[in-house]
Amino acid sequence: MKKDFLSIADYSPEALQDILDLALELKKERKEKGENKPILKNKVLGMVFQKPSLRTRVSFDMAMRHLGGDALYLSPNEIGLGQRESVADVARVLAGYVDVIMARVFAHQHVLDLAKWSEVPVINGLSDYDHPCQGMADALTIVEKYGKLKGLNVTFVGDGNNVAVSMMHICTKLGANFTLAAPEGYDLPEKALKESQGFAAKSGSAIRTLRDPHEAVKNADVIYTDTWTSMGQEEETEKRKKVFPPYQVNEKLVSEASKDVIVMHCLPAHRGQEITDEVADGPHSVLFPQAHNRMHAQKAILVSLFR
Ligand code: CP
Numbered sequence: 001m002k003k004d005f006l007s008i009a010d011y012s013p014e015a016l017q018d019i020l021d022l023a024l025e026l027k028k029e030r031k032e033k034g035e036n037k038p039i040l041k042n043k044v045l046g047m048v049f050q051k052p053s054l055r056t057r058v059s060f061d062m063a064m065r066h067l068g069g070d071a072l073y074l075s076p077n078e079i080g081l082g083q084r085e086s087v088a089d090v091a092r093v094l095a096g097y098v099d100v101i102m103a104r105v106f107a108h109q110h111v112l113d114l115a116k117w118s119e120v121p122v123i124n125g126l127s128d129y130d131h132p133c134q135g136m137a138d139a140l141t142i143v144e145k146y147g148k149l150k151g152l153n154v155t156f157v158g159d160g161n162n163v164a165v166s167m168m169h170i171c172t173k174l175g176a177n178f179t180l181a182a183p184e185g186y187d188l189p190e191k192a193l194k195e196s197q198g199f200a201a202k203s204g205s206a207i208r209t210l211r212d213p214h215e216a217v218k219n220a221d222v223i224y225t226d227t228w229t230s231m232g233q234e235e236e237t238e239k240r241k242k243v244f245p246p247y248q249v250n251e252k253l254v255s256e257a258s259k260d261v262i263v264m265h266c267l268p269a270h271r272g273q274e275i276t277d278e279v280a281d282g283p284h285s286v287l288f289p290q291a292h293n294r295m296h297a298q299k300a301i302l303v304s305l306f307r
């Protein structure tokens with residue numbers, strides 16, 4: 001049966017750990033030998049975008065090139081997913097041309113429908129619900145710093161959005177404690193919270209949802225933040241700018257966490273809003289290695305789909 005990579009929630013802790021181990025291996029291979037083995041030779045990735053992207057687009061494209069394959073970029077205007085053509089028809093047509101599809105969509109249902117109708121594997125490159133490729137790159141970044149996720153305290157400060165959902169998924173699957181500090185009305189989706197509570201019970205970790213960012217970062221090994229307004233929510237920008245300032249990740253907040261805390265952000269960052277320049281460019285920041293790990297993690301995700 002074909003595999004898809006739609007959500008971290010669908011994968012077992014063992015399978016997620018295998019992907020992380022493979023990512024580390026492929027990263028080391030490229031660093032030491034200057035190249036990877038062409039394990040995806042003759043494979044082509046079709047990349048469907050309904051939203052803009054820097055990291056997702058370039059890191060997937062380069063991941064395919066490094067592994068001997070190729071990638072096709074399909075812009076929002078080209079396909080008109082669900083508008084010019086139904087999602088089911090797009091999936092069935094595209095699957096006849098390419099070997100794997102990555103899609104960045106508005107409605108999560110669209111990525112589920114692509115997977116349902118496509119004969120080739122489908123990867124979720126961000127939906128309004130979650131961002132699993134980001135979660136895997138973030139886990140890789142944390143493993144590089146701490147050696148593991150188990151037992152760490154990870155605090156997400158800001159909106160309980162798609163990136164927060166994937167962070168919660170990977171933390172609870174692999175045994176890290178996850179805390180969200182969000183204003184009222186910006187909590188995590190109930191479904192994600194419920195399923196993650198189940199993962200946490202199995203891995204022995206805990207989930208906390210708090211309002212107070214200061215309480216939330218106490219003893220944090222990782223502080224994570226993201227934009228206050230995600231793609232597709234632009235009409236709420238002004239309202240959100242009034243609600244979120246107490247959740248800014250600044251030097252004062254970082255000083256209240258563990259001494260060696262790392263600060264993460266999936267980027268793009270809105271400097272001066274959710275994160276200050278001092279923190280983004282400061283000694284605790286891992287923002288750029290984290291962005292670069294998108295490519296390494298996605299190599300492993302791609303390879304795992306053909307195993
Ligand atoms: N973090 C992330 O997904 O970035 P892009 O929107 O640039 O792809």
Ligand code: NVA
Nearest residue numbers: 161163226230231267
């Ligand atoms: N939460 C952000 C992440 C961007 C990579 C968004 O969905 O716009």
